[in-house]
Amino acid sequence: MLKSFLSISRRPLIVRPLCKEGSALFKVSRHYRSFPKDFLKPKKEIQEIVPSPEEEKILTNDIIGKVNKQIISQTHGRLFAVLFVNERQRMVTTEDLLVIREEFAPTAGDKIRMEKVMAVGGSDFTLFGRPLLPKDLVYVEATVVEKTLFATEVMYRYASKRLNFRRPELTVLRISDIRLDYPVNELPSVEGVEGRTF
Amino acid sequence: MSTRCRIMFWGCSYVKTPLQNGIGRYVPQLQRITFKFCKSSGSSHGIRQFIEQNLLNFTKENPHVVVYVKPRRKRAPCLKAEYLNGASEYVGAHKMSKEDISKWVEFLRTKSGDTTTKFLLKRHHTDFPSIQGTWTAFTHKDPKINVTQLPNEELSEFRLPEPSGTEELLDIYWRQQRQKEQNRDEEN
Numbered sequence: 001m002l003k004s005f006l007s008i009s010r011r012p013l014i015v016r017p018l019c020k021e022g023s024a025l026f027k028v029s030r031h032y033r034s035f036p037k038d039f040l041k042p043k044k045e046i047q048e049i050v051p052s053p054e055e056e057k058i059l060t061n062d063i064i065g066k067v068n069k070q071i072i073s074q075t076h077g078r079l080f081a082v083l084f085v086n087e088r089q090r091m092v093t094t095e096d097l098l099v100i101r102e103e104f105a106p107t108a109g110d111k112i113r114m115e116k117v118m119a120v121g122g123s124d125f126t127l128f129g130r131p132l133l134p135k136d137l138v139y140v141e142a143t144v145v146e147k148t149l150f151a152t153e154v155m156y157r158y159a160s161k162r163l164n165f166r167r168p169e170l171t172v173l174r175i176s177d178i179r180l181d182y183p184v185n186e187l188p189s190v191e192g193v194e195g196r197t198f
Numbered sequence: 199m200s201t202r203c204r205i206m207f208w209g210c211s212y213v214k215t216p217l218q219n220g221i222g223r224y225v226p227q228l229q230r231i232t233f234k235f236c237k238s239s240g241s242s243h244g245i246r247q248f249i250e251q252n253l254l255n256f257t258k259e260n261p262h263v264v265v266y267v268k269p270r271r272k273r274a275p276c277l278k279a280e281y282l283n284g285a286s287e288y289v290g291a292h293k294m295s296k297e298d299i300s301k302w303v304e305f306l307r308t309k310s311g312d313t314t315t316k317f318l319l320k321r322h323h324t325d326f327p328s329i330q331g332t333w334t335a336f337t338h339k340d341p342k343i344n345v346t347q348l349p350n351e352e353l354s355e356f357r358l359p360e361p362s363g364t365e366e367l368l369d370i371y372w373r374q375q376r377q378k379e380q381n382r383d384e385e386n
Contacts, residue, residue, distance in 0.1 A: 080329045090322065093329065095221055097213045099321035108308040109224045123329055145220040146227075147308035151208065151317050170318075172213060174220030 067125045068183035076122035079178045081140050084116035084132070098142070098173040106144050111176070114140040120180065127184065135192045137184070141177040146170075204317055211316040213323045216283045219310065227282045227310040231303070232266035235275040235291075242275035247296040248303075260307065277302060281311030 051059065070076045080093045086102055106112055117138045119128045127133060149167040156163070188194070219225055233249060235242035249267060257265055275291040277299070287309065289302050336343070346353070361369070 078326060078329055092322075093324060093326050095325065097215065097323040099213055099318065101321070107304075109226065121330065126330075143220045143224050145215050145224065146310045148305070148310075151204075172215065174215070176220065 064184050067127075068186070070122065070124065071180050071183045076124065076180075079120060079122050079180070081114075081117050081121075081138065081178050082119040083114050083140065084118055085114070089118060092140075092175050092178075094175055094178050096175045097145070098175065100171045100173065101150070101168055103169055104144075104147075104171040106171075108144050108147050110144045112142050112144065112173075114142055120178070134187055136182055136187050136194060137180065139177065139179050139181055140175065142173040143176050144171060145174045146172040201317065209316045210319050212320055213318060214312060216310055216312050225282070226260070226262050226307075228260075228263050228279055228307050229282055230264040230266065230280040231306060232268055232278045233275075234268045234270060234273070234278070236272055237269050239272060241293045242291070244293070244295045244299055245275045245291050248299045251296070252300055256303065263307070277306060279306040279309075281309075283311035285311035 078093055080091060083090050083092055085098065086100055090098060092098065115135060117129065117133045117140055118131060119126055120133060120138050121127065127137070148170050150170045152165050152167055154163055155166055182188070216227065217225070219227070233245060233253075235245045235249070237246070253265065253267075257263070275294075277289040277291055279287045279289075281287070287306055289306065291299055291302070294302075331337075
């Protein structure tokens with residue numbers, strides 16, 4: 001057995017040079033590869049066509065236009081959003097259940113607007129915030145369905161004879177609505193004012 | 199007791215709500231709450247105070263809840279809540295203050311009938327796990343793989359994640375050769 005393993009490990013590598021130019025040393029199939037794509041290629045030899053700023057502008061406008069068309073006609077299907085809740089990110093769609101483990105003021109039946117939205121996407125596009133999306137762009141609503149306590153947890157301490165128990169707060173949220181109100185880059189001039197009285 | 203042991207004895211569950219509560223609108227789950235107490239004993243002093251001062255406000259705020267007040271002689275006070283799905287919850291209120299009882303009443307009001315005293319395996323539930331499609335090994339890959347006949351020599355080749363010593367040496371060798379050729383061309 002051992003010998004057979006050794007023989008496998010000592011099997012010589014068969015390296016077949018493809019061409020003299022040395023860019024691709026041996027035949028490497030482009031699929032099933034675990035290391036980066038241009039791993040063996042020297043970087044200087046790579047030639048790319050860098051689009052000019054004007055061309056880039058045209059490209060971005062084209063893409064944003066396509067997204068805006070979907071937003072205006074509401075043809076994007078179900079939306080998902082990445083929320084920032086209790087210092088962690090949660091990917092969420094409508095009719096989802098979320099559990100929060102910390103103290104949470106709203107009671108059962110309350111409707112909350114989730115303001116920290118990091119990303120929103122449909123089947124064809126995703127909008128990423130840097131780090132958060134503007135408030136007028138996205139509207140994410142959640143209803144508090146339940147407020148209870150967790151199952152009893154044991155708080156261990158090293159080298160102590162006494163055990164402490166606790167039951168932290170548990171709130172269940174249901175995501176009731178995710179919608180895109182405005183098209184991208186066409187937000188109102190003053191943000192975060194809509195729906196508020198001064 | 200480790201979590202595994204706890205799961206074995208007390209069971210575990212995922213997040214759930216009765217009757218898909220919250221879709222469309224929120225349906226309050228508490229249906230009936232009974233306050234059982236003694237009129238004279240000191241142990242039910244707090245619950246008597248709660249009934250005198252806070253109970254009417256509670257009923258006004260929650261018209262969907264049926265409130266029973268049940269005095270009984272020389273027995274320990276308690277709260278009993280009954281829910282929409284038939285489940286019931288019992289809280290002993292022996293020697294509790296008024297504030298404590300109002301807290302427990304609030305706890306019973308916001309709870310749903312599904313007792314979540316079990317260990318939660320996940321804190322998130324979706325019916326739609328992916329919207330842009332789940333990732334597979336063939337996403338963003340050349341569809342040429344579908345047509346290739348297996349076994350294939352190219353695909354079954356042994357490869358290391360990093361270049362080995364021989365490969366690096368060969369790379370240097372080919373570069374040198376290439377430079378020599380360029381130099382020759384320049385001379386000519």
